Amino acid sequence: MAHVLIIDDDQMFCEMLAHKVELLGHQAAFAHSLAQGLALCQAGGYDVIYLDVRMPDGNGLEWLGRIQASPGRPEVIIMTGAGDPDGAELAIKSGAWDYVKKPSSMQATTLPLARALQYRQEKAAAGQRRALRLEGIVGADPAFAACLDKLAQAAGSEAAVLICGETGTGKELFARAIHENSARHGGSFVVVDCSVLPQNLVESILFGHEKGAFTGASEARRGLIAQANGGTLFLDEVGELSPALQRSFLRVLQERRFRPLGAARESSSDFRLLAATNRDLEAMAAGGAFREDLLFRLRTLVIDLPPLRRRGKDIASLVSHHLELLCRRYGQGAKGFSPEFMAALTAHAWPGNVRELVSALEQALAAAGPAPTLHVHHLPQKLRIALARASAHPLEAAPRQPEEPAQAMGLPPLKQYRQAMDRQYLQELLRVCQGDMGRAVAVSGLSRSRLYALLKQLGLARQD
Template identity: 40%
Template sequence: MHTILVVDDDAAHRLMLQAVLTDEGYEVAEADDGATAVAAVKAAFYDLILMDVRMTEMDGIEALEAIKQISLGIPVVLMTAYPEVPLAVKAMKLGAVDYLTKPLDTDELRLRIAKMLGHYTLSAQEQAVKTRLAEASRLIGRGAAMQTLLDTVALVAPTDTTVLILGESGTGKEVVADIIHANSDRAAQPLVKVNCAALPETLLESELFGHEKGAFTGAIAKRQGRFAVADGGTIFLDEIGEIPVSVQVKLLRVLQEQQFEPVGSSKTLTVDVRVLAATNRDLEAEIAAGRFREDLFYRLNVFPIHVPPLRERKDDIAALAEHFLEQYAEKHQRQIHGLSPRALDLLMRYEWKGNVRELENTIERSVILCREELIMPQHLPAPLQALSEDLDAETPDLEPGITLKEMEKQLILSTLKQHDGNRTKTAEALGISRRSLQMKLKEYGIS
């Protein structure tokens, strides 16, 4: 059954649409303004959104823009009683699939929706991908930036396209590679991982392509390379920017022809391997410096995916901290129920140069040190404790057992107070967009 989200601040019009759509066999959810709709899209999947343009709080155009940042693939139909050509053009540019004028012709509406759902409905495989991606989001974040990334992954995963994953160390590039492979047609076949930075040039070629007995000093037996092991599946080349130029030539041939010769052999091997690669380097700068082949770059850069650093998506920190806390509390058999508001505030203020990996390590260390129900600032590493001096002394301590959502609400309230209610400055201090702050205020009923 298809689920349609109806967004309109006119209760009577919502009720009419609900009746029409329910009669057609659709499941209908409702939202009375744009901000509520955006929150609903973050929380659940909808096959189609039918949304009014003129609404209080957040209008349909602003909500459309926010929804497309969360999930690019959801078809959105806008409705208006005030048809304006410039507005319609803007809506289409932002990704609306249709623009209807009120009062709606219900017969025409039924036909249009049926046609659109027929065109945009995900296949059973893609639906399964979305389900697995929702769980995977626990590993790398659930904010708008990462949801957009996961939507992109859902599109490329079922293909055989070469993917280049870009991002700083610790952002979760390997997790993205895992997700792509797990949601591909090759999921039942091996995912072979090679850290190209961990092997010297003399061994890397042999590791990737294998060697014959006696091919070089120490080659006492024939060895199968990682590409051969990955035949039928996927190979993940981590830190691809570290591969020496001499090996890049051979790698280029594999990408072009799916063929190579093991070291010391004249026999050509053919493989069927999907290539995923990752790097924290600027490969175009490496090309300019003569350290990376331009032709190899373009072979790898068929479908680039950028994983943003944690400092640019601070709305992920609380959820990631909760995930790691659950994981390591169970591993180390600790009865820890959360973080104190001050400890959470320190996590939010920290720069996280090591990204998600550094956050994970920080939470595990804190779990080991903690003998209480909540992780407190004293359980955090010294660099985070040093940030305590910058915190408002009035930030209240809350009772044990408080949820992370309650902590987040308290953090927003205290930061608003610090900035005299200025929402722009509050959003900057929290490291989130003003729109994200507005949605949080709406969610928590903060006026």
């Protein structure tokens, strides 16, 4: 018997679904607000949560991480009465078990429950996951913890893995961790940086060559694909592969065979494939810039790493970890930091993600010299300027009655003015980003759902 919680503000629907759950032999409870639902989750004991999106006290998707992190790590089934493709995508990427549109039949609504419970039973029967070697990987935020679960899943299989995420989110760290925790950890981990492969030497670098295959080939050389035999081949920034190289790689992935330059026979290589990208390969495939058949080969499993701005709870642990490493590297004693220093780091949006954070800490250490404590003024000037601009607000004048209405003075109401400014900003944002909504999210600092809501509110067309 499982314990199921329904978080929905529709009392009649809650009662109907709870009755159906109880008929299936499980216990059911319900809450009519997100706050009440989270409190019940924190009390523990639930296996599956039904979570409505539109609640009186907020958006259910924005509470998903906190609910998933509650005791027992329950599976979450998202429900909504309004079809929202972007919300569905966000729910699945955030680790929701399924996404159910209302109204649906009770059978369709409870089918994900049966599958989720089956999954939990099988996972429990398999036992707890073994301890992973996670060198350099730090974080416990719910969004990041879901990625660690996928890392464990990937390490236990031979499937191809595509690791997605913005620059600086730790894609290569995850790839190395998958290799180190896999059955191939005794083999080589071979990195192919697809963004810097020289076109005139690419075939020699990847496939190798025989002596005399071309001018200057004074001796035979094993290519990277041959070096990965028995180990892992990691294609970093795979979205940068040229069309010709995409075709060549597709054949290698299908047959695990290749021909070195100048060789009379083909060679074989038994490697595990991992790939990483900061680009939208699906959009590239739709536009003809990336082979769809190659994409299918790459993404048997997908790990979508969240940007640092969505991992607020991990900032402190990341700072402590990397500060200790940097002090050790430069032979300095342990450094402390002021509360304002940490507050400044937490407030920054980190468009460069963890890589930018580490660089900022390195610069702060250099600026501090032998001082035992890091302060805000030790941080890079560019970062301090960004924080100052973000925190600077015009001082509000003391309230007074205007001599005449603002409209009569040629001024619009403040709300109307703000909407006009928002519209102007978003129009310019869409123009500059050329319809790339992922880039628009990064530039604006807004969440994807908030950006889409503003576009809809102001009647602007989204350019997916």
